[in-house]
Amino acid sequence: MPTTPTPDLDELLAAAHVVRLPLRVRFRGVTQREVVLLRGPQGWAEWAPFTEYADADAARWLAAAVEAGWGLLPPPVRExxxxxxxxxxxxxxxxxxxxxxxxxxxxxxxxxxxxxxxxxxxxxxxxxxxxxxxxxxxxxxxxxxxxxxxxxxxxxxxxxxxxxxxxxxxxxxxxxxxxxxxxxxxxxxxxxxxxxxxxxxxxxxxxxxxxxxxxxxxxxxxxxxxxxxxxxxxxxxxxxxxxxxxxxxxxxxxxxxxxxxxxxxxxxxxxxxxxxxxxxxxxxxxxxxxxxxxxxxxxxxxRESVDPAALTAYRMGAGDGPDASGGTWWRERLARAHALL
Structure with a gap:
């Protein structure tokens, strides 16, 4: 598979939607899951490294999201x-x-x-x-x-x-x-x-x-x-x-x-x-x-059916999140991860 070119940071930030979803039960010590959804030319992608992960880990997750939204996936051999x-x-x-x-x-x-x-x-x-x-x-x-x-x-x-x-x-x-x-x-x-x-x-x-x-x-x-x-x-x-x-x-x-x-x-x-x-x-x-x-x-x-209403209903505001800056925290983290790609 060819390497997917990394989009500019501004393109990723413009494509990003930060949401927080409730869980039915506690899992990995959390009751809510924070996720960044990215809309790329090849479909929706997800970037959601756990909040405690280092930037180097987060960068690998971002590489996967870039491949999903901006690259091509290997063909399936089973249905x-x-x-x-x-x-x-x-x-x-x-x-x-x-x-x-x-x-x-x-x-x-x-x-x-x-x-x-x-x-x-x-x-x-x-x-x-x-x-x-x-x-x-x-x-x-x-x-x-x-x-x-x-x-x-x-x-x-x-x-x-x-x-x-x-x-x-x-x-x-x-x-x-x-x-x-x-x-x-x-x-x-x-x-x-x-x-x-x-x-x-x-x-x-x-x-x-x-x-x-x-x-x-x-x-x-x-x-x-x-x-x-x-x-x-x-x-x-x-x-x-x-x-x-x-x-x-x-x-x-x-x-x-x-x-x-x-x-x-x-x-x-x-x-x-x-x-x-x-x-x-x-x-x-x-x-x-x-x-x-x-x-x-x-x-x-x-990957083609993300609901705009859900993005709105569960959107993380600027004052939400692990350090009380929420969407801002995730966008700053995205910039740091992007710099490591």
Whole structure:
């Protein structure tokens, strides 16, 4: 794929709409999602690096948005992709109600290792997911790197009897993931390890594969700098890939669908069902799975159907936001990220 020329900053600022959308449940410690929507000649794009991320991280997210709005995407090789349900670190009693929002539930990703919770909470949540979904469903857990090697070994030994497809980023560092895979093998715990943050936030996203730190990789379009760059990393890693999202609007999710649809081989359902966590979206028909699938046709339509009324209703004013400057804060951040491209 050819490199997409970077638009001038003034063009990006003129195309930018800063919005704040409510969530149905707390996720990643937030109840609202702040997003910048950019209208480019090739369709709508999304730029939404989390507020705590450094400018260098934000620049990679901006490169992905530029590719989406101003560049060309690789052609799909499949018409639709399978999608998992996402279960935040809820009390077990709330799991059934949350899963009822998903049209099909053959695969679920369950958040674990939440600050302030115990392993018993994780076990209860995962067991409840298994009860609700039944014995044939695939369940994966995501610790976001919160466990030590010892804690991960103990936790996965406790969770393994429920039946796990894999554990996503159980430990923070590549070295810890290497040590964990050895510890699990020695303990006879058969749970594959997936790397997420160790790929998407790493200076060297291929270190995981070189060192044998994971059985598969989880990739997200925005943090890796776009669909084309993500495809290169997956190809070079030589490991099975799961395409996931970063609590995106339907515009951002559409890029994840295009990445998954372009992969030569796709063995696992993708983590692109997080639209169900939003209480409001920026398109009239939010991109949520139908029968456990998201189609390329619906994804492409989402990138052309942003609702002007939603942009107005959820617009962040100059006095809103992480430092009480809101839309201004995001525009200044956009200028800093643009300078790094």
């Amino acid at each position: 639709s992709v399978g999608v998992n349900a996402t279960v935040p670190a809820l009390p077990a009693r709330e799991v059934e109600g949350l899963l009822a929002r998903y049209d099909a539930r053959r695969t679920a990703k369950v958040k674990v290792a939440e600050a302030g919770q115990e392993l018993a909470d994780d076990v209860a949540r995962v067991r409840e997911v298994r009860r609700v979904l039944g014995p044939g469903a695939r369940i994966r857990v995501d610790a976001n790197g919160a466990w030590s090697v010892a804690d991960a070994t103990r936790a996965l030994a406790a969770l393994a009897p429920v039946g796990l497809e894999y554990a996503e980023q159980p430990c923070a560092t590549v070295t810890e993931l290497v040590d964990l895979r050895l510890a699990l093998a020695r303990a006879g715990v058969d749970v594959p390890v997936a790397a997420d943050e160790s790929v998407r936030r790493a200076q060297d996203p291929l270190e995981v594969a070189r060192r044998g730190a994971a059985d598969l990789v989880v990739v997200k379009v925005a943090p890796l700098g776009g669909v084309a760059r993500a495809l290169e990393i997956i190809d070079q890693a030589g490991l099975p890939a799961v395409v996931s999202s970063a609590l995106d609007t339907s515009v951002g999710l559409a890029l994840g669908v295009r990445l998954a649809a372009a992969l030569p081989v796709l063995e696992h359902d993708c983590g692109l069902g997080t639209g169900a966590l939003l209480a409001a979206d920026v398109v009239p028909a939010p991109l949520v799975p139908a029968a456990g699938e998201l189609s390329v046709t619906r994804a492409d339509a989402a």
